Amino acid sequence: MDIISQLALDYSKKLLRDLNTLIPQTSYSENSFTYVDMISHIDNFSKSFNTTIIKTYLEKEDLKYRNSIQRITSYHVKVTRERTIKTIFGDVTYKRTIYSDKSTKKSYCYIDRVIGIPRYDYYDSTIKSLVYELSADQNSMIKVGKLIGDRIAPYSNNFRTSSKDSFKAISRQTVSNIINKYKDVKISYNRKITPKKIYIMADEKYVYSQILNQKGFNKKSMVKLAVIFEGEQRLRRVNGTFTDKYTLINKHYVATIKDSIWGKVYEELDQIYNVEEIKEIIILGDGGSWIKSGVKELTNSNYKIHFALDKFHFNQSLVRITRNSDIRKKLFNYVLNNRKADFQVVADSILEELKNNEKKHERIKDQFKYIKNNWKAILSMHNDVKIGCAMEQEISHTLAAIYSNLGKGYSINKLETYIELRVKYMNKLNLQEIYLKALNNKPNKKNVIEIKDVLDFSMFDKTNSFTLNINDNVKRSFLKESKKF
Secondary structure: OOOHHHHHHHHHHHHHHHHHHOOOOOOOOOOOHHHHHHHHHHHHHHHHHHHHHHHHHHHHHHHHHHHHHHHHHHHEEEEEEEEEEEEEOOOOOOOEEEEEEEOOEEEEEEHHHOOOOOOOOEEOHHHHHHHHHHHHOOOHHHHHHHHHHHOOOOHHHHHHHHHHOOOOOOOOOHHHHHHHHOEEEEEOOOOOOOOOOOEEEEEEEEEEEEEOOOOEEEEEEEEEEEEEOOOOEEEEEEOOOOOEEEEOOOOOOEEEEOOOOOHHHHHHHHHHOOOOHHOOEEEEEOOOOOHHHHHHHHOOOOEEEEEOOOHHHHHHHHHOOOOOOHHHHHHHHHHHOOOHHHHHHHHHHHHHOOOOHHHHHHHHEEEEEEEHHHHHHHHHHHHOOOOOOHHHHHHHHHHHHHHOOOOOOOHHHHHHHHHHHHHHOOOOOHHHHHHHHHOOOOOOOEEEEOOOOOOOOOHOOOOOOOOOOOHHHHHHHHHHHHHHO
């Protein structure tokens, strides 16, 4: 029996003895506290057992290397020191040997190096990967630190522990350091089956920065968001019938705060599809100049590309022109039937009536100009595309919900990293896998991570318990011992 199996058996015997003392053998009265005590006791016991296993294993491996020929040949033993790291099971304090290189005299710690724990780190890589993942869907680093602290604390629902003592939150600065350390990690996607037609919606969201303008207010940074998708399909109910709601097929998000987003869009488009097989690309949006510039920047001889104005902004412009539904309907029909002359007659008539109201006259004139500048794009949306543009909802769900609902500013240098993290989350990537793989590379160095196999991190979920798999002999011994109690 190896040392870990022996520990499992010894701890199992101790657990049974301790649990036996929780329930008085001569009392048969109902007591709800007894059950809660039992759950709390088992939770604390399992965490203690797990930290003991980790400590025992690390010290065993450290001793094995210390006695190895490789160590004796290359290093002098310098000193043995204790180190404490925070794991998902609690603190683990273990002894490890510090060596001195015989040739360079530099210090070297084998066990810390081989298991990948950087110097001076208190939180292990598992906790840091949880922080990295949770930060993608939270708007506060303080909240992330509290949630992770609560997850790794002893039984957080223990009624005998006050809420303020139930966990030790990870500091906001530590959360920030974890997120920003590996910001240059690149992702390589598996290619999907390439459709003939691709849609790209685009819009922007302004996020407050920490830089102040001349009036003393926080400047806003424009975050550009593009959503690549293959079309839309109706949602089904449980019984198989269709609902009135639609969902976009194979959505893929791209975002940046830099001047142009289209180079990045093309790069990811080329990664997830075979661009040579695409026959048509349609860009959807509100008609902003940077959005329409995507037509030129994504132009390729392999496919045709054009812009279509989303229906919401066209209808919004008509409402801003007039509240009269009959006139709006007339203008709407003139545009859809490509009757520019008739449209202009109505426009001139409306503007003539407003000639004495200069401010309103200019405002309505701008709306007519907006429609005429996007005339072809409006026809394209209604006659060719024939699907809605859900970009307003995507902006709200992807960016506004995280970055705009709190009155705070973001560092310009770090905002791009936060946006990238959010996009990875929205693209349903395994953020823990990405972070753990990034640990094998040097920080701040551009590396490519290929997303293929999905690692199983369910053991770290708060709702799941951790069970150690022990061999059959230990299980039989455990069952035999349990019968004695």
